[in-house]
Amino acid sequence: MSNFFIIMILLLGFLITFQIAKASEYVSVLKGEKKAFEQQNRVNGFLMIAFLVAGLIGVYWCNELLKGKMLGEAASQHGQAMDKLLYVTLAITGIVFFLTQILLFWFAYRYQYSEKRKAYYFPHDNRLEVVWTAVPVITLSILVGFGLFYWYQITGEAPKEALQVEVTGKQFSWIFRYPGKDDVFGKKFYKNIDDGKNNSLGLIWDDPATHDDIVVNNEMYAVVNRPIKLIINSRDVIHDVGLAAFRMKMDAVPGTPTTMWFTPLYTTEEMKKKTNNPDFEYEISCDQMCGRGHYTMRGIIKVVTPVDFILWKAKQKSNYALVFPNTETMPSKDTTKTVAAVADKDALSKTSLKTN
Numbered sequence: 001m002s003n004f005f006i007i008m009i010l011l012l013g014f015l016i017t018f019q020i021a022k023a024s025e026y027v028s029v030l031k032g033e034k035k036a037f038e039q040q041n042r043v044n045g046f047l048m049i050a051f052l053v054a055g056l057i058g059v060y061w062c063n064e065l066l067k068g069k070m071l072g073e074a075a076s077q078h079g080q081a082m083d084k085l086l087y088v089t090l091a092i093t094g095i096v097f098f099l100t101q102i103l104l105f106w107f108a109y110r111y112q113y114s115e116k117r118k119a120y121y122f123p124h125d126n127r128l129e130v131v132w133t134a135v136p137v138i139t140l141s142i143l144v145g146f147g148l149f150y151w152y153q154i155t156g157e158a159p160k161e162a163l164q165v166e167v168t169g170k171q172f173s174w175i176f177r178y179p180g181k182d183d184v185f186g187k188k189f190y191k192n193i194d195d196g197k198n199n200s201l202g203l204i205w206d207d208p209a210t211h212d213d214i215v216v217n218n219e220m221y222a223v224v225n226r227p228i229k230l231i232i233n234s235r236d237v238i239h240d241v242g243l244a245a246f247r248m249k250m251d252a253v254p255g256t257p258t259t260m261w262f263t264p265l266y267t268t269e270e271m272k273k274k275t276n277n278p279d280f281e282y283e284i285s286c287d288q289m290c291g292r293g294h295y296t297m298r299g300i301i302k303v304v305t306p307v308d309f310i311l312w313k314a315k316q317k318s319n320y321a322l323v324f325p326n327t328e329t330m331p332s333k334d335t336t337k338t339v340a341a342v343a344d345k346d347a348l349s350k351t352s353l354k355t356n
């Protein structure tokens, strides 16, 4: 029904515009072509200025409306660098925007038709062409260059001391895995995934390196001022790890692990004070429409002090210990490496091969 009304309104609008155009045509016949043409020119000139002023007021209004509603200060080193880049880009494009828009509409008004003026014939100038091509090319190349520099940094090699966390998206939640004391992620295989048997990642229990792996749902722990490297996977469809407060974002693609690393600058507690919001939490959102429950894919990242992190980790039981409560859980480091070397690379997930 509402579609019908929309179509009717559009049709009516079209008819009205058509009738007005027709009426103004009759008026011009009555008044004489020349006079009508001059009047139309004046009206158009005035409309140009009106549009410019209304547009600039609109820009100011939007700015006032959204002031303070933007994300707060970036909470990672990379995020702060990227914010700076964004502000520089906004400043440059902003200046160009105001200059070109004001000139565009002002010229259209100022140089409207006049009997007393003859247009200066100016068809082409090579120097001008070079200038207005080269200046944007150089400016944009510099901006894109900086963007690429930061991109390669966050997707590149993480510092040695980085905390490694495997993030797996699934419909519709996040699974986080920490390597245990051996600092090695045990092998996994997607056909082993069995939520009923408490093996949401498909860990291979024959690989001793899996025995101390800690698997937690929807709440991840990170250490303040320590780089953290995320190894990102998906169990089903494409998801996207969105970390707005850290200005980070990376697709979670089934079968193709992606990585990114960053350094959190403030603990969750510090952010609560900074933002004046006692309920503040670092959020991990799914930034890729992934199905019916997409909006529920909200995870939490707790950024804590190194001591709190050790305490938290000590309290966690390994996934293996949850599945086999009566078995010894700590494999020695040597066995882990042997198994990793012998493992069949095709059948096993490549993620687990990435140790450091």
Ligand SMILES: [Cu+2]
Binding pocket: 169, 170, 238, 239, 240, 286, 287, 288, 289, 290, 294, 297
């Ligand atoms: Cu998702």
